Amino acid sequence: MTTSPPQYQTVQPEAVTNWYKAGRTDQFPVGAGATIKYGDRQIAVFYFPRQDKWYACQNLCPHKLENVLGRGLIGEQEGIPKVACPLHKKTFSLTTGENLNGDCPPVAVYPVDVKDGYVYVGFAD
Ligand code: FES
Numbered sequence: 001m002t003t004s005p006p007q008y009q010t011v012q013p014e015a016v017t018n019w020y021k022a023g024r025t026d027q028f029p030v031g032a033g034a035t036i037k038y039g040d041r042q043i044a045v046f047y048f049p050r051q052d053k054w055y056a057c058q059n060l061c062p063h064k065l066e067n068v069l070g071r072g073l074i075g076e077q078e079g080i081p082k083v084a085c086p087l088h089k090k091t092f093s094l095t096t097g098e099n100l101n102g103d104c105p106p107v108a109v110y111p112v113d114v115k116d117g118y119v120y121v122g123f124a125d
Helices: none
Strands: 018-024 033-038 041-048 053-058 073-077 080-084 091-093 112-115 118-123
Touching (some): 018 033, 033 118, 041 080, 041 118, 053 080
Antiparallel strands (some): 018 118, 033 041, 041 053, 073 080, 112 118
């Protein structure tokens, strides 16, 4: 398990300088993830229909540095939205990025905004 490359840094909502238009809401799967590209970064975007909430994190799983989190299963653990990596089931909070079932380094998480039918992911660069 490895720390993620430096381009993956959590962005707090108040730090956003660029709301990147990721696509129309109907281009994203319901209750699952999709992957977008932002420069050299792959970002996984998730829609939780029951809560009508969107989340984004790096697609890169810090366990083996595989770009797979967008294909992970999503769910909740004690009210915390999470994604489970499809490879070895490491689970990450989609609000803080922390690994909820082990000692993996955290993933970077990004704010998501939905406006006029489009999904925007917040970056600080
Ligand atoms: S690559 Fe092993 S849990 Fe993600």
